[in-house]
Amino acid sequence: TMQVDTVAYHLSVLKNLYPDGLNMLSLFSGIGGAEVALHRLGIKLKNVVSVEKSKVNRDIVRSWWEQTGQTGNLIDFDDVQKIDADRLMQLADTIGGGGFDLVVGGSPCNNLAGSNRVSRDGLEGKESSLFFEYVRILDLVKCFASDRK
Numbered sequence: 001t002m003q004v005d006t007v008a009y010h011l012s013v014l015k016n017l018y019p020d021g022l023n024m025l026s027l028f029s030g031i032g033g034a035e036v037a038l039h040r041l042g043i044k045l046k047n048v049v050s051v052e053k054s055k056v057n058r059d060i061v062r063s064w065w066e067q068t069g070q071t072g073n074l075i076d077f078d079d080v081q082k083i084d085a086d087r088l089m090q091l092a093d094t095i096g097g098g099g100f101d102l103v104v105g106g107s108p109c110n111n112l113a114g115s116n117r118v119s120r121d122g123l124e125g126k127e128s129s130l131f132f133e134y135v136r137i138l139d140l141v142k143c144f145a146s147d148r149k
Contacts, residue, residue: 008037027105032061047095
């Protein structure tokens with residue numbers, strides 16, 4: 001819970017910025033730490049697009065979503081590499097408004113972790129290179145946001 005509390009602390013400024021709730025793109029969602037943090041802060045989740053490879057984790061997020069009675073839409077994908085410009089445009093149209101208000105994500109750190117002495121390949125590593133997917137998608141979201149203004 002400490003991680004969720006830390007995330008909540010950083011996200012708490014959003015409550016006043018988005019009194020009616022927000023649309024979020026959650027990359028490498030894991031078990032939905034950011035979603036849980038926003039919910040605990042009383043920030044309505046209008047639309048959450050969650051991208052997470054692990055089916056077990058996707059099921060955990062879906063189950064939490066239903067158990068907490070979320071009124072928004074949870075749309076999930078399993079592969080961050082399938083999120084391209086066309087897919088993002090479709091999603092932005094689906095959620096309406098100005099697209100995503102918030103993009104969160106923690107790409108895999110398998111190749112960065114200090115305890116991984118054998119294959120610490122840094123950002124070039126097989127899993128950790130997915131960080132560049134995060135940057136790619138963030139750039140697309142920013143482009144769409146400026147185009148819609």
